Amino acid sequence: MAEVKLHGRWSSPYVYRVIWALKLKGIPYEYIEEDLFNKGPLLLQYNPVHKKVPVLVHGGKPICESMIIVEYIEQTWPQNPLLPNNPYERAMARFWVKFADDNTDKDSPFWLLFRSSGEKQEKAIKESLEILKVVEEHGLGEKKFFGGDKIGIVDIAFVEFAYWLGFIEEIVGVKLLDAHAFPRLHAWQKNLKEVPVIKENLPDHGEMLVYFKWRREMLMASQ
Amino acid sequence: MGEVKVIGASLSSFCCRIEWALKLKGVEYEYIKEDLRNKSPILLQYNPVHKKIPVLVHNGKPVAESLVILEYIDETWQENPLLPKDPLEKSTARFWARFVDEKCIVSAWDACRAEEHEKERAVESAQESLGMIDKLIEGKKFFGGETIGFLDLVVGSLPNWLKFLEELGGIKLVDAEKFPSFHEWSKKFVEIPIIKEKIPMPDDLINYFTTSGLAKTIRGSALANNK
Numbered sequence: 001m002a003e004v005k006l007h008g009r010w011s012s013p014y015v016y017r018v019i020w021a022l023k024l025k026g027i028p029y030e031y032i033e034e035d036l037f038n039k040g041p042l043l044l045q046y047n048p049v050h051k052k053v054p055v056l057v058h059g060g061k062p063i064c065e066s067m068i069i070v071e072y073i074e075q076t077w078p079q080n081p082l083l084p085n086n087p088y089e090r091a092m093a094r095f096w097v098k099f100a101d102d103n104t105d106k107d108s109p110f111w112l113l114f115r116s117s118g119e120k121q122e123k124a125i126k127e128s129l130e131i132l133k134v135v136e137e138h139g140l141g142e143k144k145f146f147g148g149d150k151i152g153i154v155d156i157a158f159v160e161f162a163y164w165l166g167f168i169e170e171i172v173g174v175k176l177l178d179a180h181a182f183p184r185l186h187a188w189q190k191n192l193k194e195v196p197v198i199k200e201n202l203p204d205h206g207e208m209l210v211y212f213k214w215r216r217e218m219l220m221a222s223q
Numbered sequence: 224m225g226e227v228k229v230i231g232a233s234l235s236s237f238c239c240r241i242e243w244a245l246k247l248k249g250v251e252y253e254y255i256k257e258d259l260r261n262k263s264p265i266l267l268q269y270n271p272v273h274k275k276i277p278v279l280v281h282n283g284k285p286v287a288e289s290l291v292i293l294e295y296i297d298e299t300w301q302e303n304p305l306l307p308k309d310p311l312e313k314s315t316a317r318f319w320a321r322f323v324d325e326k327c328i329v330s331a332w333d334a335c336r337a338e339e340h341e342k343e344r345a346v347e348s349a350q351e352s353l354g355m356i357d358k359l360i361e362g363k364k365f366f367g368g369e370t371i372g373f374l375d376l377v378v379g380s381l382p383n384w385l386k387f388l389e390e391l392g393g394i395k396l397v398d399a400e401k402f403p404s405f406h407e408w409s410k411k412f413v414e415i416p417i418i419k420e421k422i423p424m425p426d427d428l429i430n431y432f433t434t435s436g437l438a439k440t441i442r443g444s445a446l447a448n449n450k
Contacts, residue, residue, distance in 0.1 A: 049322065049355065063314045065321065075310040091286045091295040098288050099272070138272050 002059030004029040007043055009036055010203055011211055013159040014066040015054040020156050021070045023197045025077045067097050070156060082153040093154050096139050096146060100157035103131050110160065110176075114168045115219050121172075128176055135161075136185040144191060151195060161185070162192050163202055167212040225282040227252040230266055232259055234423045234431055236328075236380040237289040238277040243376050244293055246417040248300040260435075290320055293373060305373040319359060319366075320377040326352040331385055335392030346394050350401070353385075357402035365408065375412060380423050382409035387428035391438060 006022070006029050008015035022029050034043050034053050046055045046062035055062050056069045063072045074082050083090050104110060109131065113124035139154070140146055146154035155162075161177065169175055179186040192198055227245065229252050231238030245252050257266055257276050269278045269285035279286045279295065286292050297305045307313050330349040337345035356378065360366060366374035382405070385396050399406040413419055432438045 058311075061311055063311065063318075065318055068314050068317045068321070071317070072310050072314045075313070087295055087298040088281070088284055088286070090298065091291050094291045094294060095286070095288050098291060134272055 005057040007032045007055040008053045013164045017066040017156050017159050018054045018069050021073045025080050096154045097157040104160040136182050171212045171216045228280040230255045230278040231276045240376045241277045244296045247303050316374050335388040357405040360408045361404040386425040
């Protein structure tokens with residue numbers, strides 16, 4: 001089997017999407033930590049357009065964009081499938097993958113509220129809650145995981161809600177994914193973190209707290 | 224193979240992708256025209272999350288988001304495949320499709336709407352993205368190779384939309400000299416019969432924007448100022 005390498009950053013949720021996909025399918029890989037303030041020449045060569053992580057390199061060929069990488073992994077290593085077989089259900093899954101990409105990225109209300117204060121933050125909180133409502137009602141519904149009984153590609157796509165959102169909440173001091181307001185999504189978050197592959201593959205809690213605290217201080221100081 | 228409907232709007236670059244894909248595969252469908260200023264109950268029922276077009280309805284089941292719909296069409300009707308089979312080539316096509324939607328189209332709109340003092344930089348940024356597409360098609364007949372594929376449909380009406388945005392915003396984004404490969408591709412693409420049959424035309428886009436009053440919302444618009 002050709003060599004698999006993953007260029008990433010320890011705190012990036014997008015990198016973890018790829019790690020989870022690789023681990024769920026039992027694919028061995030070499031991990032290369034990238035310093036985003038001092039990007040390595042290989043990263044710039046493999047992702048000249050965006051210069052970002054994650055980049056998966058398989059047999060020397062790079063693939064970029066986390067969910068595109070996950071789809072590549074799914075097609076290349078079909079064991080423990082992350083997508084349903086049926087084209088309609090695959091389309092439903094891909095719809096929610098896109099939703100996750102569009103609504104939890106760095107320009108999303110969740111990160112905006114982390115980067116702001118006052119009125120701007122209030123607005124971002126309101127918009128974040130609306131997104132959570134849509135995801136719980138239309139995306140998750142009555143299912144245990146977005147993938148049904150087992151985790152699938154959509155669970156991986158909502159990586160931010162699984163773990164990173166908790167740090168935003170703790171550092172900013174606001175509870176968004178509340179058990180009363182969003183019982184099903186809250187249960188999903190808990191169930192997901194109990195899946196062994198997920199539980200064993202999360203960035204260190206203590207280090208994340210330090211990192212998030214530092215970032216928030218930097219952002220507030222520059223305002 | 225079941226009843227197929229497309230809920231769309233004729234000037235939408237996202238909708239025509241879907242119709243082209245269905246026509247390429249010889250799939251018959253019913254087209255339902257949506258008035259975006261007065262959204263129908265059907266649209267709200269079939270796309271409750273975004274309330275947007277296009278929506279494909281196959282045997283009563285709706286699929287939304289143009290790139291998702293294209294992949295669904297490709298997996299359901301397998302003649303004249305749109306996406307490459309090879310995982311790496313497929314990933315590359317998906318990567319550039321996202322780039323077109325998230326960078327090219329957005330930066331072109333930003334350049335159109337930019338304030339005077341920001342215009343030059345916004346135009347440069349849009350041209351940087353378009354330059355990558357030009358480089359991508361260099362030396363190739365179509366993005367899909369000898370025949371059109373997924374990425375051709377995605378890039379699709381971009382040249383016409385750029386002409387429209389240039390006029391609306393009083394800017395210059397593309398020309399044959401600056402992006403020769405992109406220019407060559409667009410000439411060949413619009414001559415294909417099923418494409419020619421239904422593609423948003425710059426004049427129609429300008430007409431729609433000026434008559435609907437939307438042009439006034441574009442700052443510094445040459446068209447808005449002429450009204």
